[in-house]
Amino acid sequence: MSVIPTLDETDLLRRQDPELAEILLGELARQSTSLQLIAAENFTSRAVLAALGSPLANKYAEGYPGARYHGGCEIVDVAERLAVDRAKALFGAAHANVQSHSGSSAVLAAYAALLRPGDTVLALGLPYGGHLTHGSPANFSGRWFDFVGYGVDAESGLIDYDQVRALARSHRPKAIVCGSIAYPRHIDYAYFREVADEVGAYLIADAAHPIGLVAGGAAPNPVPYADVVCATTHKVLRGPRGGMLLCGSPELAERLDRAVFPFTQGGAQMHSIAAKAVAFGEAATPAFTAYAHQVVTNAKVLAAALAGEGLGVTTGGTDTHLITVDTAPLGVDGRSARGRLAAAGIVLDCCALPHADARGLRLGTAAVTTQGMGQEEMPRIAALLGGALRGDTEAGRVRDEVRELTGRFPPYPG
Incomplete structure (x- = not known):
């Protein structure tokens, strides 16, 4: 085993602390099988993880x-x-x-x-x-x-x-x-x-x-x-x-x-x-420049698709990776919406809504873009989110579709 551990080198931890090893593997599985739409989160590279474990x-x-x-x-x-x-x-x-x-x-x-x-x-x-x-x-x-x-x-x-x-x-x-x-x-x-x-x-x-x-x-x-x-x-x-x-x-x-x-x-x-x-x-690489612009493109497409699902998109859209939406048009408050989406494997946050005595949802496209998803996948994400919130699609069915989608775009392939 190398001095710097990787995601694959879990044998030592399993032998020394199997309880914690299962916790770490469980978190990796959670991240890999649900849609990570929290605007403040992302997936680091393996190189970053290696430095953290150095x-x-x-x-x-x-x-x-x-x-x-x-x-x-x-x-x-x-x-x-x-x-x-x-x-x-x-x-x-x-x-x-x-x-x-x-x-x-x-x-x-x-x-x-x-x-x-x-x-x-x-x-x-x-x-x-x-x-x-x-x-x-x-x-x-x-x-x-x-x-x-x-x-x-x-x-x-x-x-x-x-x-x-x-x-x-x-x-x-x-x-x-x-x-x-x-x-x-x-x-x-x-x-x-x-x-x-x-x-x-x-x-x-x-x-x-x-x-x-x-x-x-x-x-x-x-x-x-x-x-x-x-x-x-x-x-x-x-x-x-x-x-x-x-x-x-x-x-x-x-x-x-x-x-x-x-x-x-x-x-x-x-x-x-x-x-x-x-x-x-x-x-500092051209690949990251392309990534950053794709993050914004994805956010713009996702914001438009969420509006098409009946959600109220604040400011009418986005310039960045971040989108905030009002769930009231679908008859659900922000906190309940977050819980309903979490049960369907869609992870995001609540946020305050300006000039409203209510909470909405905050989501971002950084993590799903890191996984390789593009503007083609954004309308599907919006449809899964809208279907779960409207209740016209069972949470279990949405969860299965989320697993299928994330299975095609693993954050750490192999």
Whole structure:
């Protein structure tokens, strides 16, 4: 057996811990036999998985390359420098920090670098697609800072940019956050930069969802406009679960690095950083560019097909991998719809619906596109989803069709 385990090398784990081995194999089977439509999830490559399971997991490496608090970091320093260089080149950033353990950790570090408790921050309100770190009272952001929420137009569902400017002028925030977990359209980063400059605010772009599309040239790049870009390395980017920070100012770069370590985190997870380097390398290829554009094409086709099934598609469609829909036209609320679809092998999330006292569904096309599905498969997915929600097709029958479809597109062939 090789030093680096693969999906096929389960014999050792079966012998040593058969209970856990069955759990891991069960999860692989779940992922392989149901439709993975959660917008924040994807399938990493085998190379990324290999890096995650590598001996770098053994190394303690507090600090940064060349300035660690532990000995024996010569090799992991090379791995981190490689990840940083690849991230900078991929996104056109002057500086990258790849140590954040998650997207939320990256946002926490950005706030720690730029703000002080009590500062005013302008961000998309949670009912309109803002993230927990954009001012939720249950989160550190809502407890430590004074968040003001902007919203979306009641008719179009698009960001109300006039309201953004008016609120910025009225509240004079220390920072403005642009980004969302449920907004399917491109964000006008140039406009946000203009408003931030007008009121003397920092601009923080939370690009956790679109950053993979940015890497593939399928979405606008926030790096030239934002003071700090926070992002995840999973989702469309198809790397390990983790976060990163990008910026262009040397002065801000030093503050960001200190905000990650030692202020908010301890030792870097070197196996994850190595896996990020692998993902950045993969994202710099023509194959990934084609993939990112296919993700968007699939999302547009799926959104149109879902509308054809009677679902209410917010904003009338999508520019990205992400789609949000209202299930009320089919006579079912979002939470019940999610459960009904899960029983049929279709996995997705609930989300808040703007200007509605109800929840809808959020879904994305990153994972199914990684599996090789194209625009030909999207109408079938919409039909399976619509049939399950309307109740005109039994869940067991939909489940069988889902198994047939995913069987033709396994996430890890062989």
